[in-house]
Amino acid sequence: MGVEPSEYGQVWRFFILALVPKGSLLMIEMQDVWKEYRNGTKAINGISVKIDQGEFVYVVGPSGAGKSTFIKLMYREERPTRGHIFVNGFNIGRLKDRKVPLLRRNIGVVFQDFKLLPKLTAYENVAFALEVINTPRRVIRKRVMDVLDWVGLADKAHMLPSQLSGGEQQRVAIARAIANNPSVIIADEPTGNLDPDTSWGIMKLFQRINDRGTTIVMATHNKEIVNTMRKRVIAIERGVIVRDEPKGLYGYED
Amino acid sequence: MARHVREGFKNLWRNGWMTFASVSAVAITLLILGVFLTVALNAQQMANYVTRQLEIEVFLKPSISDAQGEQVAQAVRQLPGVASVQYFSKEDGFAQLRRDISPQYRALMDGLSAKNTLPVKLVVKATSPDELLPLGQELRRLPSVYQVNDGRSVVDKLLHLFNVLRNLGLVFVVGLTVTAMFLIANTIKITIFSRRREIEIMKLVGATNWFIRWPFLMEGMMIGVLGAALPYALLVWGYASIYQRMSGTFFILPFPLVPASDLAIRLAEVMFGLGIAIGVWGGAMSIRRFLRV
Numbered sequence: 001m002g003v004e005p006s007e008y009g010q011v012w013r014f015f016i017l018a019l020v021p022k023g024s025l026l027m028i029e030m031q032d033v034w035k036e037y038r039n040g041t042k043a044i045n046g047i048s049v050k051i052d053q054g055e056f057v058y059v060v061g062p063s064g065a066g067k068s069t070f071i072k073l074m075y076r077e078e079r080p081t082r083g084h085i086f087v088n089g090f091n092i093g094r095l096k097d098r099k100v101p102l103l104r105r106n107i108g109v110v111f112q113d114f115k116l117l118p119k120l121t122a123y124e125n126v127a128f129a130l131e132v133i134n135t136p137r138r139v140i141r142k143r144v145m146d147v148l149d150w151v152g153l154a155d156k157a158h159m160l161p162s163q164l165s166g167g168e169q170q171r172v173a174i175a176r177a178i179a180n181n182p183s184v185i186i187a188d189e190p191t192g193n194l195d196p197d198t199s200w201g202i203m204k205l206f207q208r209i210n211d212r213g214t215t216i217v218m219a220t221h222n223k224e225i226v227n228t229m230r231k232r233v234i235a236i237e238r239g240v241i242v243r244d245e246p247k248g249l250y251g252y253e254d
Numbered sequence: 255m256a257r258h259v260r261e262g263f264k265n266l267w268r269n270g271w272m273t274f275a276s277v278s279a280v281a282i283t284l285l286i287l288g289v290f291l292t293v294a295l296n297a298q299q300m301a302n303y304v305t306r307q308l309e310i311e312v313f314l315k316p317s318i319s320d321a322q323g324e325q326v327a328q329a330v331r332q333l334p335g336v337a338s339v340q341y342f343s344k345e346d347g348f349a350q351l352r353r354d355i356s357p358q359y360r361a362l363m364d365g366l367s368a369k370n371t372l373p374v375k376l377v378v379k380a381t382s383p384d385e386l387l388p389l390g391q392e393l394r395r396l397p398s399v400y401q402v403n404d405g406r407s408v409v410d411k412l413l414h415l416f417n418v419l420r421n422l423g424l425v426f427v428v429g430l431t432v433t434a435m436f437l438i439a440n441t442i443k444i445t446i447f448s449r450r451r452e453i454e455i456m457k458l459v460g461a462t463n464w465f466i467r468w469p470f471l472m473e474g475m476m477i478g479v480l481g482a483a484l485p486y487a488l489l490v491w492g493y494a495s496i497y498q499r500m501s502g503t504f505f506i507l508p509f510p511l512v513p514a515s516d517l518a519i520r521l522a523e524v525m526f527g528l529g530i531a532i533g534v535w536g537g538a539m540s541i542r543r544f545l546r547v
Binding site for chain 1: 451452456457461
């Protein structure tokens with residue numbers, strides 16, 4: 001996994017978060033949320049849930065149970081048909097289209113397929129995300145090196161995604177997700193494409209992000225990880241929450 | 255904004271052939287429009303010029319002799335609204351014709367001088383432009399008058415011809431504009447498609463919708479500007495050289511042409527204006543249909 005890089009530049013976050021008792025602020029709240037797609041598929045059928053700031057939550061369940069929709073509703077990739085969703089103070093159902101970018105700047109998203117731009121280097125991929133939200137140039141330079149250093153890829157900053165391993169690509173994607181200091185990280189099967197060893201490295205990285213006080217919501221199929229790195233588990237089946245336990249287990253036989 | 259311009263150029267460059275096709279379509283559209291505009295401006299200039307003239311040309315019947323012509327001239331002088339009447343005898347007409355004709359036919363004309371069948375011409379000056387039309391009507395009623403050129407009749411004929419041409423041209427230009435717009439929309443659709451991953455990431459990390467749209471609008475605008483520049487340069491250069499020749503002594507037009515510099519300004523306004531409009535509109539069509547931001 002390489003040497004743990006210094007956390008220079010992130011130190012101030014600990015001071016701020018130290019003032020706020022962990023778990024005391026509501027980060028995500030859903031109140032009786034329903035989602036029916038245009039083609040008639042009923043993906044979410046009445047979900048109410050609360051996730052506090054600084055929590056680490058696994059979302060589990062069989063394929064097609066509504067996990068992805070549940071997650072997409074949080075960053076307003078999808079809009080609820082009914083019910084209320086609040087994320088970091090934004091009322092998602094009422095959020096105007098032109099305000100969506102403001103919400104997204106407070107949310108980092110990580111996917112199974114990394115979603116990196118193949119023609120840009122690791123550095124440029126992270127910088128791109130900051131550029132397109134009008135971050136000043138000199139801030140970008142410093143911030144990108146900081147986060148790449150933080151995920152352990154400072155020495156590979158100028159490599160293209162094709163020159164990096166799957167795990168390294170996911171680290172770049174995570175660096176990009178945390179570059180703007182979001183309050184929530186939403187991850188959809190982040191280890192789905194990785195071998196077990198690499199997956200553990202990525203999970204440790206998520207743990208470190210969570211240690212800084214960032215809320216993490218992660219949809220996953222990885223039984224071993226859920227059962228070993230014990231966190232709150234929300235199980236979704238047929239669009240409803242069937243189980244919600246602190247330090248829960250995966251609960252399905254794969 | 256600098257970034258959007260840079261990205262716009264990048265898009266143009268990456269789309270090489272489609273860009274070329276779109277620029278060509280805009281260029282052809284605007285070239286045709288520009289030619290029509292040039293003709294229209296000159297026709298307008300001519301109409302203004304001719305109607306400002308107070309003179310009416312009256313040709314008497316060829317059978318009317320010089321002596322009879324003098325009498326007619328006297329009669330015309332008495333008509334209301336007439337300021338003066340200039341008399342041109344058959345001889346004057348012949349001399350004028352001999353002057354205007356090219357030298358190689360002069361000898362031929364000299365042989366014809368005995369059989370002068372040219373009409374007597376009167377140039378009648380009206381007291382005011384308002385008198386021109388009634389005066390022309392009056393003159394046409396005289397029995398010895400063969401033809402009356404009161405400027406307006408010439409203008410009316412020319413304007414009618416020009417109107418037909420202009421309507422035809424407009425249909426053409428509208429059709430071509432629509433074609434150009436669709437080509438641009440298609441070009442930008444291809445750009446959007448080839449950059450959909452970038453766009454997806456931009457949306458995910460919270461780039462504003464306008465930030466995402468701008469490069470594509472810029473691309474459309476640049477296609478419009480490039481498409482206008484070529485026909486514009488061609489027209490201005492072509493017109494300037496024609497203007498220079500026409501206003502020389504070699505060839506005398508019955509009215510002055512629109513000065514090349516004035517035309518250049520009017521053409522720039524219309525051609526670049528429409529070019530940019532076509533480009534931006536084409537871009538906007540694609541953005542609305544394919545970007546969904």
